[in-house]
Amino acid sequence: MPVEAAYPTDRIVLREVGLRDGLQLVKAWPSTDQKLDWLAQECAAGVTHFEVGSFLPASRFPQFADLPGLLEFFRTRPKLHASALVLNERGIDDAFTTNVAEIACVVSATEEHSQANIRRSRSEAIDLVRGAVAKRNATGHRALVSVGIAMAFGCSIAGDVKSEEVLNLVERCLEAGADLVGIADTVGFAGPDQVFELSKAVHLLVGSGRFSVHLHDTRGMAIANASAALDAGCRILDGSLGGLGGCPFAPGATGNAVFEDLVFLCETKGYRTGIDLHALTDVRRIQQAAMPAEQLYGAIARAGVPKNIQWAKGENRQQQAQVQGGRDEETYIPTR
């Protein structure tokens, strides 16, 4: 699949990573049926891009054991896009036996985190990317290979991270054949000015807004950081419904950027997402039912959409787009 088809740069792509990053540390998780409801309802609300699990040993990560089954959901829905995480060769092999549309690799910004996270050096992690691309090309599988640079804004183990270091890794990942590279504030160290500067630099390096920014709300900066990333030209943002998710390297952390609040942010900035916020926040009920012990975050779910917002009134128009499982092409109006 050409990366341009999955990630057009004339609009914002919001990726819902709750079924992967959101379930990384939970003690209870939704059943496969509940996950499928979660996916179906979010698709109906207009969400198009998902990270749905990790190709990891089911013995250690039982919450992702049903990943191949979840991917089947996407087989009949070509307008949707499903990615899954891989951390080793075994995961890559497993991924290519499925219809996954994107294999998401991780390269840490620091040696220290790389070893702690995947027991490999950064160079070995990039070799893994290179191997995934080679295997993809050899098998004729159509999956994209993407890389997220973890701890790109500072590392809870090693401390400061230089932008040059991150940009160098981005370059090496692209050289290794990655279709898409992103930068991640894994432990929520960044403020908006740092996100703006690094996003701007990645934008220049990549030559377009086709790179992702993955934010955690550990210190309450996720929405401000997302706004800064958009201002710097980034066109792909990650979030999880209800802000679900944590990080083993960020104690006391809240989760990912709240997906529904990201939608609201984009809309206030004039980027039409095609997502019905009322329908989207309803999906939190599935999370609450499946994981009653998990705290959900987010302000839009509590306060609702402001009555003065123009786009909130066009629900019927948006609903049409949702039925098609994608954005409404004809009425897409870039207002920014």
Add this chain to the structure above:
Amino acid sequence: MPVEAAYPTDRIVLREVGLRDGLQLVKAWPSTDQKLDWLAQECAAGVTHFEVGSFLPASRFPQFADLPGLLEFFRTRPKLHASALVLNERGIDDAFTTNVAEIACVVSATEEHSQANIRRSRSEAIDLVRGAVAKRNATGHRALVSVGIAMAFGCSIAGDVKSEEVLNLVERCLEAGADLVGIADTVGFAGPDQVFELSKAVHLLVGSGRFSVHLHDTRGMAIANASAALDAGCRILDGSLGGLGGCPFAPGATGNAVFEDLVFLCETKGYRTGIDLHALTDVRRIQQAAMPAEQLYGAIARAGVPKNIQWAKGENRQQQAQVQGGRDEETYIPTR
């Protein structure tokens, strides 16, 4: 007092409004001793500007009955700045019997909210500002007279609010003699681009960053909006410790921008606040003890300061400034 002394524009002024806006709707509130502890501990942490109550009838607003006593705290601390809200002539008269450093008036952006909030038209509200300035000048009192434009980014009663309308009101308030004007997102309708645009316009009108932006976190945008206000040149931001506060016109609303998260935002953007975040977040214990039923918000209190942040290591230097009850002039380094 010259407004330049209270609000220098070569740095960011963060105003803690928890003792006023934070207590507007609570059912239980701190005792006077607890309030004084709150103030003393925040001063020790480096906070310099406070809104400490409203001059309103004690029969209807008993939480503010001890306002004159709280203001006494500031009499021996000339480097600190205390303001209080007034909504009518009686309040203005009462204010001038105290040592309050700033009388904060409110003018609504819409007629509808003006009537609902203070049962006066916007013109009558501006007349009140004019009256306060005249009385101040006649009595020789040194208090500043400030105005906040409520619902400046949209109104939960009237809907959309035009920027031109807000700018016109800002101009009229300045003509009426106001020393300082601010814009308030009373019900949390704004996104960062709107805040940037309106702040920029106010900056042009006022001729400097000496205007305030008062944000509520109703829809999770407060920190992003604060960042946008700073980017537009605003130098005065309001917040409340723990995000305490609500708004009778914003059902389901969370409170003000979280003060401690605002401090973190400023520091990530290179604006030194002189505030010790560890000492500041400790003050939440007073809130929890005095108002156990109130939900406190904020991420920094939960996750702590990132280990890679340079300024977080300079606590000793900051503590010196705190002892003096103000910023450390000699070591103030504008890094932006």
